[in-house]
Amino acid sequence: MSSQSVRKPLWARFDAEWYRRQYAVHLGDQGQAGTDALEAHYLTEGKARSFSPNRFFDEKWYLSVNPDVAAAVRHGGFGSGFDHYHQSGYSERSPHWLFSETGYLSRYPDLTRSTLDRLGLVNGYDHYLTYGDREFRSGHLFFDPRLFYARALLAPAESGSTGAHAATDIPQAGPFASFLDQPSLGNTTRVSWYFDPEWYQATYPEIVTAVQDGHFENVLHHFLTNPDAQAFRALEWFSEEYYLELYPDIGSAIAGGHVRSGYNHFVHYGAPERRKPHPEVDLQAYFFTGSVRADIENGLVRDAFVHWLSRRHSPAPDSEAVLSELRKFEGLAARKAESLIPLLIRQPLDFTLKGPPALSVVLYVRNRLPLTLSTLSALRTTLRGAIEVIVVDAGSQDDTVRLDRFARGVRILRLPRTTSRSDALRTALPHITTSVVLWLGQGMRAEHGAIEAGLAHLNAVPLDSSGQETAGIVTGKILRADNRILEAGAIIWRDGSTGHYMEGALPEAPEASFRRRTACGTAPFILFSRMLAETLGGFDPAFESEASALADFSLRAGENGAATLYEPAMLAILDIRDHDDVNYDDMDNGTLLRRHGAAMHSAEPPSPALLTRARSPRDATRxxxxxxxxxxxxxxxxxxxxxxxxxxxxxxxxxxxxxxxxxxxxxxxxxxxxxxxxxxxxxxxxxxxxxxxxxxxxxxxxxxxxxxxxxxxxxxxxxxxxxxxxxxxxxxxxxxxxxxxxxxxxxxxxxxxxxxxxxxxxxxxxxxxxxxxxxxxxxxxxxxxxxxxxxxxxxxxLGHLCPVRPTPAKWADRRDLLFVGAIHEPDSPNHDSLIWFVREVLPLLTERLPEDVRFTIAGFRGAAVDLSVLGRSPRVELIGPVADPSEFYQTHRVFVAPTRFAGGIPFKVHEAASYGLPVVASSLLCRQLGWRDGQEIVSGGTNDPQRFADRLADLYSDEELWNAVRAGSLRALESENSEKAYTVRLNAILQNVFTSSDRMTR
Structure with a gap:
């Protein structure tokens, strides 16, 4: 470390109080001396006896894992291992058995050299002790700060303690610092899922004795530092013998000194790769169960082994306690609806028209006032504009007769109790003043944005390749009171029977979450045009159930060129399922079959195996x-x-x-x-x-x-x-x-x-x-x-679709180098190229580019990818994934693509060029693109650092070249990768495939 440094890192300071406690036996009466005397003791005697200056540096361990340093100390090259670390070792080596410098920087790629410099920190350990520990960052795979804190909180308070639990100080002091202050916690508290201290002590009682005799600080210390790593297992669920037999390649890695043991390999590499640690543990199979993969990729746990260990004793959820029967939910919905009565009698719903309405709603009711109010309340809440509401009351005898006291501005048509839904719509039609109608049932509550979603597609979306057929009816996703699907569009079978598609499924089921044509909708929440209803004469009175009447309505609409569209965003909840409303009548099946023979002939036979084929009509759509x-x-x-x-x-x-x-x-x-x-x-x-x-x-x-x-x-x-x-x-x-x-x-x-x-x-x-x-x-x-x-x-x-969208910034308004690309795995083409560029090319640009020019690296990074080696360069900025890269393309001057081996076409180059950012790339990528050096791209050669550096410097510094390459690449993209050209090319491929498919199925 530079002698010019004013600030001393925590690891570089002599800690007199800790030294006094740690070496009390050795110090004797000198232990009562002051700070200066103790530091003098360390310098004159302690170093020679391999004492440590503070709890953050372990002298004996450092010498044991760095034999070259130990040899230099023996020969007088350094006074101690700490002297070596202080002078140069801090840049790459680890100072303590429970902290890994490279692991820390790899785990947190935001800690680049430039970031540390801005914070005035000398290395990753300096950051960890200054900030990271209190931020609950982890410095070692065998120390999980959150697990340590959670277990410490659960531990009983010290005997006789009357104050706060000692664990409450951990966030302020830092978990790592707290653990080092009380090393005996390593015997009683689990600080990593990779090590079980209770099992370890029960399995190796001789180690307990060694710890008690002062040879090790705790059992974790023994496991991580003992010279015979293969002789001791960290926990029950890893077998060293089994692992080495199953993966013989690891034996050579151990012999070569690359890893300490099979378990050391497993923790660092095998667990993320889901290798088998034990005959009874199959991590590959476990990875694909439940939420395991999601939990890992969302950062909740590091790997499948930790996930398995941490959840082994979790009780399975009681499904009966989670899922109540539908009728219980409907009962709750009914009581909720009843609670609206006292509210709305004081402050009625207001549908008074203050302008021309955009929508007419026809609501068919018979008694059950609370459900009517629930439906109207949801309608008013979700649609704030002018709505024409027509309520057709079929002979209600409850408080529905006073509906106008609960809802103002509603047109109420009073009809006899025998009034059918067909009669209701036919009666309402002359009163409708808008072009669009929403047919609504009691207890149906529209959700936010549902009606707008349906309106956006009614009569507006061509549904076939000719563009002639449009959506004349729009139906939506209907949920039951238990939040399960009642209907995601309906199916009409060849025998005239009908069924609710996806009934009982969760609302987010993929099969129910995409827009498509459907045979019909049979729940009372459908949109259609008034003209269509007038043309068809409304609902056919021949059908007993509303569901069948709606199915017939959709079939007749289809015969008139008006298809039915299922729109999943048109979401509603049916609080109480009236079997007369949404169930099907067997007699109606025969009526449908007789009246729509042609449509029935093209429908699928009634079989659960044909649900996917039957969910949308078979026509010209492929x-x-x-x-x-x-x-x-x-x-x-x-x-x-x-x-x-x-x-x-x-x-x-x-x-x-x-x-x-x-x-x-x-x-x-x-x-x-x-x-x-x-x-x-x-x-x-x-x-x-x-x-x-x-x-x-x-x-x-x-x-x-x-x-x-x-x-x-x-x-x-x-x-x-x-x-x-x-x-x-x-x-x-x-x-x-x-x-x-x-x-x-x-x-x-x-x-x-x-x-x-x-x-x-x-x-x-x-x-x-x-x-x-x-x-x-x-x-x-x-x-x-x-x-x-x-x-x-x-x-x-078939290449890439990449429409041009050049940003307006000129050469003079830009600075810095940019790379945007995904790195899914170590040693992938992007990973290799970045390491090569930072190691081999960037140093050659020291004299060619201004000192403050930075190299920004952005893009997706896989969990196993270590970019810390890149972050050591002061020019590098590691950004990570970005939702919108356009800002980077607007501000940077040159895009760098140094790929040395790859296949296909580099989309990252196309994308950068489409934003008007010139690219310097390897000859390989230039060939793959078919772009010419100095015209559409600048070629950095083949695995030639000097040429790449020279050409990059040329492009960065030469405004004329920069403008020429920018213009050339935009022309190439416009010609080769436009949306129109891409669509034509893909369509030609598909048509050939469909022709072949048809020929083979005949």
């Missing part, structure tokens, strides 16, 4: 199953942006698209839904384990199965073969996204690794199952050529 690693959210990068664009374009072309991930999504549902058009079905909550069942349940549904990435085809092949009869065998598409074989060979060349196989051999293995596919998609011309040379002639090219 159905596509889109398979990806994950739900392709745009912030994930790495090809997922392209997949997202493909789904969006498929939907825009009028197709019904189901997105099925191999791995369930862990992102919040609103984030997922916001990233896709509302017409896409997103099976976000399921994955590979249900693919077999899903394909069986959806047999014959899809015209095209689009499989993203070659490894997914191989992974799914046994399932696809097992369910071949369910698939469109002429409509299977393999979207390679990026061929792995050329990238693998190039990676081996770049990194100097032994070549495992040739490109041809790897490609043959990668495409071993491609024979199943009607079409193979290449992302660029390079991959297309490789595929054709491999013998495939059914290859189409």
């Amino acid at each position: 159905r596509i199953l889109f398979i990806e690693d994950r739900i392709p959210l745009r912030h994930l990068g790495s090809g997922f942006v392209r997949s997202n664009d493909i789904v969006r374009t498929m939907v825009a072309l009028g197709h019904e698209v189901t997105v099925a991930p191999v791995y369930p999504s862990t992102d919040p549902l609103p984030v997922i839904q916001a990233d896709f058009p509302p017409e896409a079905e997103l099976l976000h909550d399921r994955g590979y384990d249900v693919f077999d069942r899903m394909l069986a349940e959806r047999s014959g549904v899809y015209d095209c199965v689009w499989i993203g990435r070659t490894h997914n085809l191989g992974r799914l092949m046994p399932i696809l073969m097992g369910q071949a009869a369910c698939l469109p065998t002429g409509g299977i598409v393999l979207d390679t996204e990026a061929l792995a074989a050329p990238r693998t060979v190039l990676r081996e060349e770049v990194l100097g690794l032994p070549q495992t196989a040739t490109v041809s051999e790897l490609l043959a293995k990668e495409l071993a199952d491609a024979w199943l596919c009607e079409t193979i998609i290449a992302v660029n011309d390079v991959d297309k050529t490789v595929l054709r040379e491999a013998g495939y002639d059914n290859v189409a090219e």
Whole structure:
């Protein structure tokens, strides 16, 4: 550490009081001396006896794990291990057995060198002791500050204590500092899920004796510092012998000194990789149960092993206590509705028109005033504008006769008790003054924004490829009083029977959460035009139940070119289910069958196995199953942006698209839904384990199965073969996204690794199952050529959709370098390229660029990715994921893309260029893009740090070159990657696939 430093880190200070207590036996009478005398003792005698100057530095441990330092101390190069750490070791080495410098900086990538410099801190440990400990950051995998604090709070107070519990001081002092002050806590308090002190003491009683004799501070200290790490197990659920036998490669890592033991490897690498720690613990299977994966990816726990350990003794929820019967919820809803009466008698609802209404509501009632008031109250709350409300009272004999005292401005039509719903609508029609009608039932409560969502699509959305058919009726998602679905659109079967789609499911069920055409809606919450109702003569009086009358109304509307649209955002709750309202009458089935024979003939037979096929009418619309690693959210990068664009374009072309991930999504549902058009079905909550069942349940549904990435085809092949009869065998598409074989060979060349196989051999293995596919998609011309040379002639090219959106900032208004890209795994192309650039290229720019120029790195980072090595450069700023990167593209001057091995097309380059930010990239990326050096891009060469630095400096400093490259890349994108060109290209591919699919199914 620089001698010029004014501020001393905590770890660099001599702590006289701690020294006095720690070495009391050795000090004898000198222990009563003052601070200066004790420090003098440390300098003259303590160093030589391997004493530590404070509790934050462990001299003996430091020398034991750094034999080079120990040798230097023996030969007089340093007075002590602490002297070495103080002078230079602090930059990379760890000072204490319970703190890891590299681990801390890796765990918290915000702690870059520039961040530490701004805070006036010398290293990660300085930050930890100054800020991080009290922020409950963790400095070591075997010290979890939150677990320590929670267990300390649960521990009994010290005997005779009358004040506050000692644990209440932990947040102010810091968990780590508190633990070091009371090292005996390591015997009684669990401070990490990776170590069980009670089990350890029971299993190794000799260690308890060693601790009592003062050889170790506590049993955790023994486990982490003893010289024979493989001889001791940290807990019951890890077997060193089993692990090393199951994974023999780890033995060589131990022999080479890379890890202390199998458990050391497991904690650092094996647990995140979900390797098996014990014959009875299957982390891979556990990872895909319940909320495990979501909890890990949302940062609640580090890995599946910790999740399993921390929840092993959690009791299973009592399902009967959680779910009450529907009638209990309906009873609560009824009492809630009754509570409105005293409120509304004092302050009535006001529907008085103060302007022309945009909507007419027809509410059919018979007695049950509380339910009527509940419906009207929800209507007034959710829709504040002018509404024309017409209540048709079918002979009520309760307080409904005084409805006008509870709701002003409502037109009430009094009719006999025998009045049917058909009569009610027919009577109301002459009184309707607007063009749009909402048919509403008692007890139906519209939720916020529901009616507006329906109105936005009535008569406004073309529902077929011709654009001629529009939504004449809009129905919504209806929930029961228990918050389960009553109906998400309805199904009409070939025998004339009808059914509620998704009844009993949770409201967020993917099958009920996307917009689609439906046969009908049969719950009393539907929107339609007055003209349509007049044309059809309202509801047909031949039907006994309201549900059947509404089904007939939708069928007749369809015969007149007005389809029924299901809009999930049109959400309502039916407080009390009136069986006469929403149930179906068997006699009505025959009537539907007789009156709509043609429609019934094209409907599906009544079978639960055909629910997905029956939920929307079969017409010119095509159905596509889109398979990806994950739900392709745009912030994930790495090809997922392209997949997202493909789904969006498929939907825009009028197709019904189901997105099925191999791995369930862990992102919040609103984030997922916001990233896709509302017409896409997103099976976000399921994955590979249900693919077999899903394909069986959806047999014959899809015209095209689009499989993203070659490894997914191989992974799914046994399932696809097992369910071949369910698939469109002429409509299977393999979207390679990026061929792995050329990238693998190039990676081996770049990194100097032994070549495992040739490109041809790897490609043959990668495409071993491609024979199943009607079409193979290449992302660029390079991959297309490789595929054709491999013998495939059914290859189409589909790159990126990237419309231009240049930011206005000029060259002079910008500064700094930028990289935006996802890093999902260690040693991935982006990870490798950034490490290479920061290590090899940035130092060459020291004299070429101003000192204050920064390199900003933004984008998704996988949990296992360590970027701390990048953060050591004072030029680097680590940002992490960004929702909107446009601000960075507006302010930075040059985008850096130094990729050394990769496949496909670099979307990050397209995106940066689309915002008008010039790019310097490796020759590899230039070839993949087909862009020319100095015209659309600047080439940094092939694995050549000096050339890359020179070309980057040229682009950064030369305004004329900068403007030329900016203009050239925008022209290229406009020509090759516009929305129009992309849509035409994808449509041509799909039409060829559909033609083949139709031919094979005939």
